[in-house]
Amino acid sequence: MTNSPSEPGAETPQQKADRIAEARRTRRANQTVRNLIGSLIASLAIVLFLVLVVVRPDPAPLTVDYLAAAAEAEASLGTAVIAPIVPPTWSANRAELAGSGGVDEWAVGFITENRTFLGLLQGFTDEQSWLRDALRDPGEGESVRIAGVEWQRYDRRGVEGVGLREIALVTSTADSTVVLYGTASDADLEVLANAVAAELPAAD
Known part of the structure; x- marks a missing residue:
């Protein structure tokens, strides 16, 4: 088959x-x-x-309208506070009227263009104890003249325990003590000192 x-x-x-x-x-x-x-x-x-x-991205830094806060502080105190006009590249991150040891204090914090800090502290007193507390026992300063104003200058960069008070300038008005302090450069501190000097009665 x-x-x-x-x-x-x-x-x-x-x-x-x-x-x-x-x-x-x-x-x-x-x-x-x-x-x-x-x-x-x-x-x-x-x-x-x-x-x-x-x-x-990093969040935008906190910005405070310190000029408006200054107007409110003046209304509360019944006297002028220092509100310097700083460069437009700077910003304020703090502006308040507070008190320490029975002393009224006007405080403003600035962040510079270089992201460093400078503070303005105006204490309505001439007591040296207040200044020592404000600057954490600064020791002896040196006299300098900036924008026609006599300042005491303190430089404690590299010293431990001073926090944001590495450098400082101090001057007085008729009714207050003015402290500029921070971690910024000498150049930025001088910029702030010039702006503050323009607000002082002695600079008129």
Whole structure:
């Protein structure tokens, strides 16, 4: 008995095996591509999270309208407080009327263009004990003249325990003691001293 010839176009066992193997290879290749795309999406999501949450820009510094606060302080005290006009690249982060040891104090904090700090403290007293407390026992200063005003200058940069009072200038008005202090450069301190001098009665 002879085998009948295969029908034309019929798939041989080898062709079927090859077709199945090719289909499997195609599925594996497609699965690999899907896995790669999924991994890429996950990686991009992580990068986006880091950009949005971790690598955020620094928040804008707190800015205080110290001129408006000065007007309120003057109304409360019944006398003038010093509100110097500083460079537009500076900002105020503090302006308040407070008190220490029974002495009224007007305080303003400035952040300079170089991101350093300078403070203005006006105590309505001539007591040396108040000044010692304000500057944390500054010791002996030296006399300097800036913008026609006599100041006592204190330089304690490198001294431990002085905090923000590394450098300071002190002068007096008829009813108050004016202290300029901070961590800024000598040049910035002099800029503030010139601005304060323009506000002092003696500079009129």
